[in-house]
Amino acid sequence: MSTRFQVSRLGAQGDGVADTPQGPVFIPFTLPGETVNAAREKDRGTLMAVLEPSPLRIEPACRHFTECGGCALQHLDAQAYLDWKREKVVQALKSRGLEVDVAATVPCASHSRRRAVFSARRTEGGMLLGYNRALSHHIIDIEECPIVEPQIEAALPMLRRLAGLICHTQQAFHITVTHTESGLDVAAQDAGKLEDKARMAISAFAIGEGLARVSVDGEIVVEPRKPLVSFGSASVTPPPGSFLQAVASAEQVMADLVGEHLKKAKKVADLFAGAGAFALRLARKSEVHAVEGDAAALAALDRGFRFGGGLKRVVIEKRDLFRRPLTYKELAAYDGVAFDPPRAGAEDQCKQIAKSDVPFVAAVSCNPATLARDLRILVDGGYALKSVTPVDQFLWSPHVEAVALLEKPRKRR
Numbered sequence: 001m002s003t004r005f006q007v008s009r010l011g012a013q014g015d016g017v018a019d020t021p022q023g024p025v026f027i028p029f030t031l032p033g034e035t036v037n038a039a040r041e042k043d044r045g046t047l048m049a050v051l052e053p054s055p056l057r058i059e060p061a062c063r064h065f066t067e068c069g070g071c072a073l074q075h076l077d078a079q080a081y082l083d084w085k086r087e088k089v090v091q092a093l094k095s096r097g098l099e100v101d102v103a104a105t106v107p108c109a110s111h112s113r114r115r116a117v118f119s120a121r122r123t124e125g126g127m128l129l130g131y132n133r134a135l136s137h138h139i140i141d142i143e144e145c146p147i148v149e150p151q152i153e154a155a156l157p158m159l160r161r162l163a164g165l166i167c168h169t170q171q172a173f174h175i176t177v178t179h180t181e182s183g184l185d186v187a188a189q190d191a192g193k194l195e196d197k198a199r200m201a202i203s204a205f206a207i208g209e210g211l212a213r214v215s216v217d218g219e220i221v222v223e224p225r226k227p228l229v230s231f232g233s234a235s236v237t238p239p240p241g242s243f244l245q246a247v248a249s250a251e252q253v254m255a256d257l258v259g260e261h262l263k264k265a266k267k268v269a270d271l272f273a274g275a276g277a278f279a280l281r282l283a284r285k286s287e288v289h290a291v292e293g294d295a296a297a298l299a300a301l302d303r304g305f306r307f308g309g310g311l312k313r314v315v316i317e318k319r320d321l322f323r324r325p326l327t328y329k330e331l332a333a334y335d336g337v338a339f340d341p342p343r344a345g346a347e348d349q350c351k352q353i354a355k356s357d358v359p360f361v362a363a364v365s366c367n368p369a370t371l372a373r374d375l376r377i378l379v380d381g382g383y384a385l386k387s388v389t390p391v392d393q394f395l396w397s398p399h400v401e402a403v404a405l406l407e408k409p410r411k412r413r
Helices: 078-095 150-154 156-166 196-209 248-261 295-307 347-355 368-380
Strands: 002-006 016-020 023-027 035-041 044-052 115-123 126-132 139-141 173-180 183-189 213-216 219-222 229-231 234-236 267-271 287-292 314-318 336-339 360-365 384-391 401-407
Touching (some): 002 016, 016 035, 023 035, 078 368, 078 384, 115 139, 126 156, 150 156, 156 213, 196 213, 196 219, 248 360, 248 401, 287 295, 336 347, 368 401
Parallel strands (some): 183 213, 267 287, 287 314
Antiparallel strands (some): 016 023, 035 044, 115 126, 115 173, 213 219, 360 401
């Protein structure tokens, strides 16, 4: 049975929110100002019909939109969508009492994501390959995807066949596909144990299709060519399935903001350095101490530095910064700090930075809430928040990146 609702605003996950006497109802794929019919179950609504559409409603870019759980906001006008992402950052900062002029959101083009994680499962009808329906384990088999780079979209039928060779489980598993400069890098997780016959079949298939690498549960099955990703002038081979910024252009925007802010720093500490997206670019002008807890990513960064050209010294350190952050005494050796932590943020590390007198700090975050918390710590420690720039890296999703730049006068020694 459907009920009429008046949608008043967008929620944090991109759902339309209707306020009712019984509390808010979250209705996916609706927009503020719309009158809709929806079937209600507790605080969730399933859209049945849009009775009065918003003038900001546009035609979605993908045939799978509303079925596939990969996108939440293809139906929203582009400028309104970017404004909404900026407002998420603004409100997160305000919640911590931080006032700063937040820049306009840097947009993300369609067909730009170089890395995507697909779900796969074997069925009686063949292999499913796609994304999970929102709030469900049901896999929507996709034929197109306007967020990924064309090379990944064109490879969907081939990836479905490869998933069939990899699959040795009745359960769903994941396939991470990265478009690198030397071909597609495919990493499967939880696909079941491979026998020798399957390995041989996967190897022959990968070579025939021109894939750079195929790995299963972190183990390389075949690597005809090393997958290469450029971080500035350095080329890096990321470990199988490792973290990589999803959109190269977004990574470059963030790296440019960080690099410009730290350009006067002679020695920089790059914390949560990963495989070197920031460290290897910063090394063009500064000596860099790259700190990261993942040994494989750190080794990839080190190889990229050693085979790169025109870089100043890069020193690596394997260290769990959540358990053992760099202390303010250790930070005294640097005049610049960059950090790009996971979604949990860098609370303990920021407490140490706040006690230091490092003059230039650049914070990169994929979570406005934890970013705001960490910035509050730094500001309370005497840092001036100079700018915050939202960056749209995950198109049509509720996620937003941000780069915050801070300064503190250095004490005379």
